[in-house]
Amino acid sequence: xxxxxxxxxxxxxxxxxxxxxxxxxxxxxxxxxxxxxxxxxxxxxxxxxxxxxxxxxxxxxxxxxxxxxxxxxxxxxxxxxxxxxxxxxxxxxxxxxxxxxxxxxxxxxxxxxxxxxxxxxxxxxxxxxxxxxxxxxxxxx
Numbered sequence: 001x002x003x004x005x006x007x008x009x010x011x012x013x014x015x016x017x018x019x020x021x022x023x024x025x026x027x028x029x030x031x032x033x034x035x036x037x038x039x040x041x042x043x044x045x046x047x048x049x050x051x052x053x054x055x056x057x058x059x060x061x062x063x064x065x066x067x068x069x070x071x072x073x074x075x076x077x078x079x080x081x082x083x084x085x086x087x088x089x090x091x092x093x094x095x096x097x098x099x100x101x102x103x104x105x106x107x108x109x110x111x112x113x114x115x116x117x118x119x120x121x122x123x124x125x126x127x128x129x130x131x132x133x134x135x136x137x138x139x140x141x
Contacts, residue, residue, distance in 0.1 A: 065140070069110060071109075081126045118139050
């Protein structure tokens with residue numbers, strides 16, 4: 001075999017590899033983290049302040065689980081106005097769920113409504129018009 005044939009075989013295999021890589025990568029799903037990502041970015045300073053409020057709180061929201069439910073227990077000594085809990089599944093946007101209640105001390109989320117796997121939980125609540133945001137992670141089996 002001479003140099004010409006070797007170079008042509010190398011170039012052809014390299015081009016085939018590049019084409020295979022392009023088609024493989026083009027078939028992957030590359031969705032944004034959330035549909036309203038840019039709107040959330042604008043309100044990020046308010047989110048940071050809500051997280052500071054939750055970090056400075058004397059008693060935090062307690063997240064536990066049993067076989068059937070994910071249980072969120074809110075501080076008993078506080079009068080909580082509104083609660084919204086966002087279950088964010090990082091690897092599948094179809095697994096994202098939002099639950100909301102008004103004036104509750106204990107919130108129970110049925111595990112049947114959630115997929116198995118890792119969830120990032122964003123707990124938004126309001127006490128006397130002061131907003132709080134607590135972030136947790138949980139692995140559902």
